[in-house]
Amino acid sequence: MSIQDLLDRAAIEDTLHRYAQAQDQNAWDLYDTVFTDDAAIDLVGVSAQPLKAPALGQFLKDFNATRLSGQHLIANTLIDLDSPTARSVSEVLHVTLQRTDEPTQLRVSEGSSLYVDTWHRSEAGWRITHRVVTQKHLDERVVEYDAGFITTIEAGAATDWFSTTWFRKTS
Incomplete structure (x- = not known):
């Protein structure tokens, strides 16, 4: 494995993490660095037609309007490089707390999925050109x-951690 292969793998994993952070932290500028402009996303069993990346982004933004907090963990990623293209398969665990009409009740959604991604490297870096999402399990209650x-969760979820001194290096 070459140094360039290691750099490419690290860049792909970083892009996967930007996707999760975009959704979990409402950091939509990160979302814009994940997919190519014409990327298609297939949601197996949910949608008959592939979504374009902007449509998925809008769906996620709308969903987050009532979401208190969430976390997506992307792991066990296998990457097959054939630069300037690649393919990857990642395991995803997610937990979401969604608001309900009752102020002290939350809908909890816990599940796991697979992301099967096709990648292209350009001057902008590694971007997903096609994603297939399959749900492995889902538990909602x-x-x-x-x-x-709930106030504590709200405070943490409303903080822009990327711009705080907690995240930035201070001299």
């Missing part, structure tokens, strides 16, 4: 939380 705990 409503839970009751103390109002103080």
Whole structure:
């Protein structure tokens, strides 16, 4: 494996993480660095037609309007490089807390998926040209939380961690 292969793999994994952070932190400028302009996303079993990346982004933004918090963990990624293209398969675990009409009740969604991605490297870096998403399992339920705990979650979810001194290096 060459140094360039290692750099390409690191760049692909970084792009996968930018996707998760975009959705989990409402950092939509990161989302814009993940897909090519004409990328197609197939949601197996959910949508008959592939979505274009901007349509998926808008769906996620709309979904996040009532989401209190969420976390996507992307792991066990296998990457097959054939530069300037690549393919990858990643395991995804996700937990989402969605608001309900009751102020102390939240809908919890826990699941796992696979992302099967086709990649292209350009001057802008590695970008996904096609993604297939398959759901492996999904567990949804409503839970009751103390109002103080919900306030704590809200505070953490509303913080722009990328611009805080917690994230930035200070001299």
